[in-house]
Amino acid sequence: MSDTLNDLAELGTAADVPAAPAAPAAPLRDKEVDAQGRAYATGRRKDAVARVWIKPGSGKVVVNGRDQEVYFARPTLRLVIDQPFQVADRAGQYDVIATVKGGGLSGQAGAVKHGIAQALSKFEPALRSAVKAAGFLTRDSRVVERKKYGRAKARRSFQFSKR
Template sequence: MSEPIQNENVESNVADAADIAAAAAATEEFTNTIGDAIATSAEEETAEAAPVVLDGPIQTVGRRKRAIVRVRVVAGSGQFKCNGRTLEEYFPNKLHQQLIKAPLVLLGRENQFDIVANLTGGGPTGQAGAFRLAIARALNAYNPAERGVLKKAGFLTRDARAVERKKAGLHKARRAPQYSKR
């Protein structure tokens, strides 16, 4: 009696193996068709992601600390207007001027765009940082292919540091009243 049971087990094992092989082949075929569909959609996306030349001005906003800067970038000769004044008049500090021009210098486009900016709030350092962010965002919108260069240099990252609020029971944000033992 043990012989026929063995034969039945062997036959069922062979049938199971055939079923597994058929299922594997069907799965592989399904995976291949899905992979082909994904590959063609990826090719279409890369073809659509080519840089587009924008006709009108590029408008972006940059913020840092309490400063907000609205920038309008147009093809031109490299002139800056900050609230109706030149960059040198508005930011007499050379470090601020250098900070603002850094994204343009990095990409080698110093004399390619005219930039008009409306600056509000904050002080000179906050406004300069917000101005730099707005220019970097405009350059990214102009040519998305250069995003990696701007991102690696840190120009597209908004500096989230701001003044910490004053807390009740303290003199300032963290300064506690002087401790008195008695």
């Protein structure tokens, strides 16, 4: 077969030639698991830092040695932690062990969520696109602004007094 086509009739015969076999759709990243079969990731939010390990299990979440219902008493904080599993359709399939330091409860819940999302994408690289599309792999960098000199708070000025 020549490199150029002279008319449309040759186009049909050229299309019948099989192309090179396509490579199987493999994930771009490798599965990162330790000797115990767990995936590890660090999550951060505000001043909180969470070290998170996930492994296949019944969906039990332990934070700083306590159950999530005890550590995060507010239901909204527990919903925040479960978001990566809901997006990936893996609710109740992984056990989570997390240690959190710094910040308040809301920041710690966000840090655990970030860590779970990172660890989930390491354990199952195919889920990375779904978790990333939801925005859970990006660290939320918003922190409290510092108080400035000559101001009542970070930006609020002192009350003006005419007399």
